[in-house]
Amino acid sequence: MANSSALNPRKEFLPFSLPTIGQEEIDEVVESLRSGWLTTGPKVIKFQEKFKSYIGCRNAVALNSGTAGLHVALLSMDLRPGDEVITTPLTFTATANTILHAGGRVVFADIDMDTLNVDIDAVKAAITPSTKAVIPVHFAGLPCDMDAFIAYCRRKGILIIEDAAHAVGSEYKGIKIGSIGDITVFSFHPTKGMTTGEGGMITFSDDGLKDRFELLGFHGIERSVGAVRSVPSVADYDIKMPGFKYNMLDIQAAIGLHQIDRLNAFIKKRTLLAELYRERLERIEELILPKLPAYDLVHSWHIFTPLLKIEDLNIDRHSFISELRGHGIGAAYHYKALHLHSFYRTLGFRPGQFPKAEYVSDRILSLPLFPNMTERDIDDVSLAVENIIAKNRKKGF
Numbered sequence: 001m002a003n004s005s006a007l008n009p010r011k012e013f014l015p016f017s018l019p020t021i022g023q024e025e026i027d028e029v030v031e032s033l034r035s036g037w038l039t040t041g042p043k044v045i046k047f048q049e050k051f052k053s054y055i056g057c058r059n060a061v062a063l064n065s066g067t068a069g070l071h072v073a074l075l076s077m078d079l080r081p082g083d084e085v086i087t088t089p090l091t092f093t094a095t096a097n098t099i100l101h102a103g104g105r106v107v108f109a110d111i112d113m114d115t116l117n118v119d120i121d122a123v124k125a126a127i128t129p130s131t132k133a134v135i136p137v138h139f140a141g142l143p144c145d146m147d148a149f150i151a152y153c154r155r156k157g158i159l160i161i162e163d164a165a166h167a168v169g170s171e172y173k174g175i176k177i178g179s180i181g182d183i184t185v186f187s188f189h190p191t192k193g194m195t196t197g198e199g200g201m202i203t204f205s206d207d208g209l210k211d212r213f214e215l216l217g218f219h220g221i222e223r224s225v226g227a228v229r230s231v232p233s234v235a236d237y238d239i240k241m242p243g244f245k246y247n248m249l250d251i252q253a254a255i256g257l258h259q260i261d262r263l264n265a266f267i268k269k270r271t272l273l274a275e276l277y278r279e280r281l282e283r284i285e286e287l288i289l290p291k292l293p294a295y296d297l298v299h300s301w302h303i304f305t306p307l308l309k310i311e312d313l314n315i316d317r318h319s320f321i322s323e324l325r326g327h328g329i330g331a332a333y334h335y336k337a338l339h340l341h342s343f344y345r346t347l348g349f350r351p352g353q354f355p356k357a358e359y360v361s362d363r364i365l366s367l368p369l370f371p372n373m374t375e376r377d378i379d380d381v382s383l384a385v386e387n388i389i390a391k392n393r394k395k396g397f
């Protein structure tokens with residue numbers, strides 16, 4: 001591995017993430033553009049069907065983002081003032097913002113230090129008579145221990161909405177995420193396991209929710225004719241509720257139709273790259289590498305997230321990311337714990353409340369990980385990481 005001498009930066013910048021778009025996706029989008037059918041239409045219907053059979057779930061409704069999926073899932077609960085929804089502080093802000101948009105109160109529960117997922121015991125401790133739902137986030141693509149969540153929440157009559165934005169293709173005990181719990185939400189943002197440009201999918205077991213999600217996702221317009229959500233020019237229509245404009249376009253579904261075919265290959269490659277990182281980085285004492293729980297799972301490796309032991313270094317995480325940039329390497333971090341952000345502090349949250357999430361929040365790093373990366377790219381990143389650590393190691397450590 002590297003020594004601490006100066007390392008030449010990469011000639012070509014390595015981004016932290018890049019979508020893998022093939023000729024099939026390009027041809028399908030072009031076909032949509034030429035056909036004149038750009039908005040929600042037959043390709044969205046086909047994509048929903050394909051996604052359903054990939055996941056093995058009963059229902060799937062495509063929307064224009066994962067955020068939209070969380071929003072309609074939460075709205076369908078008809079939360080009343082004071083109703084509480086528990087989630088992790090180590091997540092993207094959409095998870096908690098949508099609780100507020102749906103009229104709920106955000107309650108955070110601290111994380112498990114091994115999986116970085118919300119800790120079921122912390123969730124149990126946060127439950128009150130006002131708790132209506134829990135949103136476990138499958139962080140980085142590592143599935144939460146769903147048996148524990150389901151056993152507890154069913155007994156308490158609490159709904160589980162899985163935030164699977166990171167976890168398309170992940171499996172828990174041989175079953176795909178998206179077919180286990182009541183409602184699951186996926187994101188197809190370009191950094192995610194598969195993409196539609198922007199986009200999302202909500203999967204669910206209760207057939208009765210389908211109309212609700214479709215109404216909420218498209219202006220509350222009841223579709224009286226056909227299976228296609230589009231301008232209701234073909235028949236009489238009725239507004240059932242003030243819904244949102246959250247529909248996925250055929251142009252987006254055109255990409256998704258081929259991404260879903262490649263998803264298993266993407267995950268295979270991401271897994272291989274994560275193993276290479278592990279081999280290259282495991283001897284660096286100032287890093288804590290991602291851990292795997294004992295239960296059977298398929299990790300989809302949306303991100304590879306070592307923790308930097310900043311107490312042993314003369315550099316903080318933000319400067320570390322800047323140094324990596326200097327080496328021609330893009331890195332990111334997921335996430336600054338939500339309760340530390342200024343808006344969430346106005347809700348009464350404060351530092352010290354969720355010490356594990358805060359520990360991770362100060363130290364976590366997302367190294368480049370995407371299917372088209374090569375072993376050489378992993379070597380470049382690993383050498384740069386080792387080099388920066390060697391330069392900034394605290395003396396006498």
Ligand SMILES: Cc1ncc(COP(=O)(O)O)c(C=O)c1O
Nearest residue numbers: 065066067092094165187188189
């Ligand atoms: C954990 C989590 N939840 C929700 C979302 C929202 O998804 P989208 O960007 O598709 O709205 C994201 C996306 O970044 C996410 O990472």
